[in-house]
Amino acid sequence: MGNSGYIIEMKHITKRFPGLVANNDISISIRKGEIYALLGENGAGKSTLMSVLFGMYEPDEGEIYLRGEKVKITSPRHATQLGIGMVHQHFRLVSNYTAAENIILGSEPQNKLLGFIPHVDIRKANKDIAELSEKYGLRVDPEALISDMNVSACQRVEILKMLYRNAEILIFDEPTAVLTPQEIEYLLDIIRGLRDGGHTIIIITHKLEEIKSIADRCAILNRGKLIEVRDVADTSTAEMARLMVGREVSFSSEKTEAVPGDVVLKVEDLTVRSEMGYDAVKNVSFEIHSGEIFALAGVSGNGQNELADAIAGLCSVSSGRIMLNGNDITHLPIRKRIESGVAYIPEDRHNVGLVLAFDLSNNLALKQYYKDIFSHRSVIDRKAFDDNGSRLIEKYDIRSSNGCKTITGSMSGGNQQKAIIAREIELETPLIIFMQPTRGLDIGAISNIHKQIIAERDRGAAVLLISLELDEIMDCADTIGVIFDGRIEHIHKASELTVNEVGRFMAGVGDGGEST
DSSP: OOOOEEEEEEEEEEEEEETTTEEEEEEEETTTTTTEEEOOOTSSSSHHHHHHHHSSSOSEEEEETTTTEEEOSSHHHEEEEEEEEOOOSSSSOTTTTTTTHHHHHSSOOOOETTTTTTOHHHHHHHHHHHHHHHHHTTTOOOTTTTTGGOHHHHHHHHHHHHTTTTTTTTEEETTTTTOOHHHHHHHHHHHHHHHHOOEEEEEEEHHHHHHHHSSSSEEEEETTTTEEEEEEOOOOHHHHHHHSEEEEEEEESSOOOOOOOOOOOOOOOOEOOOTTEEEEEEEEEEEEEEOOOOEEEEEESSSSHHHHHHTTSSOOOOOEEEETTTTTTTTTHHHHHHHHEEEESSSOIIIIOTTTSBBHHHHHHTTTTTSSSEEEEEEEEEEHHHHHHHHHHHHTTTOOOOOSSHHHHHGGGGHHHHHHHHHHHOOOOOOOEESTTTTTHHHHHHHHHHHHHHHHTTTTTTEEEEESSHHHHHOOOEEEEEETTTTTEEEEEEOOOOOHHHHHHTTTTEEEEEEE
16 A cells, blocks of 8 residues: 555546636545545535546546555546545436446346356345444345335435445435435435445535544535644634535524514415325415524425425425415416516526426526517517526536536536526516425535525515525524424424424424414
8 A cells, every 4th residue: 555554646637617616636545444525615626536446537637646546547437446435416326227237237246057157146136235234233125126216315325335335435425415414314324334334425415514423534525625634623604504505604604583474475275296196295284474484394295395396386285275465376387477476586597497308598597588578579689588597507606617608417416406596586576486495405505595584584585495404494594384294293483493303394393282
C-alpha cells in the first residue's frame, strides 16, 4: 500500500464539461477503514469526483493512487475489479429480476451441465446472498422481485451487489435522500457495521446531522473547488454549513405570525383510490385559508401523493369534494384547475414536473405557453419564451451551463427543482402545493425555498406543504396535519406541537387526546 497510509489518493483532479469546470484541481486522501464524507451544495462537484473514482468519467487532469499504486481507472467494471463499489442516487436495478439475479448480474456463479454447458447456479447465488445479508444485517429476500420492493430494500440490494463483488471501498451517493427517519437510522447503523468490518466508506451528502453522527472526516466542496477537509468531531454543523455555502446560513426561517384570511381550499370527506386499487386517502377533510401554510406531516406511503395528485387533478376522486374559493373543482380537468388557481410542485420532478428533453425556456413556460404573452394567434413567440426564461434564471438563481437554452435533463437535481418552483410561483395562484420541495437539495437551496414558501403565504396564497422532513414542517408551518394510513387524525396549530409529538403521530402512536 505504499508508505502513505492512505487507501485512496486523488491528486489534482480536474474534470471539465462544456461550459462548466465540475472539479477544479481537487486533491483528497482517504485512510483505510474511515468514513469520509463529501459535503457540498448541488452542483458542487461531489458526484462528478466520485464518478471519476468509479471509472465513469476520465479526469482531464490529475492522478489516482489506490493502495499506494498509481492507477488509471477505465470503467466501472475496472473499478469493481480494483475493489471499488458505488451505490448511485438513482438505483441501477432491473425491476423484473429478483434481488439475487440483480446482485449476481455480470458475475454469475456458474457450473457446467453435462460437464461442458455453462449454467448459472441460482440456488448457490440465493444461498450466498442470504448468508451475506445475514452477516451485514441487510434484510433482503434473495427471491423477491425488485418491482415489489420499497426504496430502502432496493438500496440494500445495491449494497449487497457491491459486497458480493468483494468491494473494499464503498461509495454512497446521497444514500438517505429518499428514506424515512427510521430507515435512515437503520442505514447509518449498516454503514457503521461495514466500517467495523474493515471497509472504507465514502459518503456524498449535504445532510449535516448525518455527517456529524457517522463520519470521521469531511471534505467540503463549493462550485467545483475543494474548500477544506475537517475532522468532524471538531467542526460544528453551523461551521460546515458556512464553509459549504460560503456564507452564514440561518437554520430557521424568519417568519412573522400568520394572518389567515378567507378559506381558499376546502377538502370534504375525500376518498382517493391508489393505482393498486385500494383506498389510499380515506375520508379526509381539512381547509386552508389565504395567508396560511398548512403542512401535512407523515411517513412516506401514507396517502400524501394521492391526496396532492387528487387536488392537482392528476388522479380521480372516489368520493368527497374539493372546493377552491367556493367553487367545486373535484372533477375539473388539469388545465381548468391551473386556470382556477392551483399551482403544483410535484414530488417526481423528472416524470411529472419537467420535460427533460426540452430546454429551460420551454419548461419555464409550460403552464402558460398558449396565453397571449407567449403566442399570437396560436403562433408561438420564441423571443417571449427566451425573455421569460432569462428573467426567471436570474430571479431564482437557476444555474445552467447554457442559459435558457440548457437542456433541462443535463442540469443538477437542485437546479431542476428551482426551475419548477420558479414556474409555479410565477403563476401567483391562490393555492400552491409544495410536495417534498427540498428533497435532495442542499442547505443553501433549502433555506431559499423556505423563504419562498413563506413569501407565498405573505402575499396571501393558501400553501399546502407536504414533506417527510420534520424539520421543514416545524420550520415553515402555521398549521400541521398528520396523515397516517390515509387518514388525517390530528390537525393543530404548529405552535402547539413539539417535534416529538408530531413524530409520534406520524408513526401512528397517538397521545389518546382529542384531535381537532
